[in-house]
Every structure is written in C-alpha cells, then in structure tokens.
Amino acid sequence: MIPLGVKQKKILEILSANPNYTVSEVASIIYEKKVMRRSKEYNSTCRSFHMLEERGLIEQEGGQVKWRVKPKTP
Numbered sequence: 001m002i003p004l005g006v007k008q009k010k011i012l013e014i015l016s017a018n019p020n021y022t023v024s025e026v027a028s029i030i031y032e033k034k035v036m037r038r039s040k041e042y043n044s045t046c047r048s049f050h051m052l053e054e055r056g057l058i059e060q061e062g063g064q065v066k067w068r069v070k071p072k073t074p
Contacts, residue, residue, distance in 0.1 A: 001055075007048050012057060012069060019068040020061055023049055 004012075007030060014026050027035035027045035035041045049067060052058045059070045 004052075005048070007045070008052055011045070011048055011052060015058060015067060015069045020066040022065050023067070026067075 010030055011026055014029055015021060021029075023046050024035055024037060024042060026049075027041050030045060031041045035045070049058065053060075057070055058067050060066070061068050
C-alpha cells in the first residue's frame with residue numbers, strides 16, 4: 001500500500017482535531033487562504049479526501065458534505 005502523502009496526513013490531523021469540516025474548510029486551512037469550490041486547491045483537496053475514503057480512513061458524516069475520521073475497529 002502506498003504511504004499517505006503530506007496533504008492526506010494533514011487532512012487526518014485537521015479532521016481528528018475538528019470533526020465535521022467540509023472540504024472547503026479543510027482546504028482553506030491547508031492553503032492558508034479562502035478556497036472556493038472548483039478551484040485547483042479545492043479539487044486537489046477533494047481528491048485527497050476521496051483517496052482517504054477509499055482507504056477507509058474517513059467517511060462522510062450523515063451523507064452530507066461534512067467528513068470525519070472513521071473510528072478504528074478492533
């Protein structure tokens with residue numbers, strides 16, 4: 001399995017400390033500026049979210065646009 005990238009690790013860190021953030025909110029923290037939907041920064045962050053979701057590390061909260069770190073199963 002490919003190791004997590006810097007951005008993916010940062011996303012997990014942000015969501016662990018502040019669950020229920022949207023992609024735009026997380027992207028704004030990562031890029032230290034207001035990130036709008038459909039910008040290159042937003043799209044890049046969105047791809048990282050989907051990679052983390054495919055790995056089972058995060059999940060959408062209630063089917064909405066908010067995300068959280070997926071609880072670890074024993």
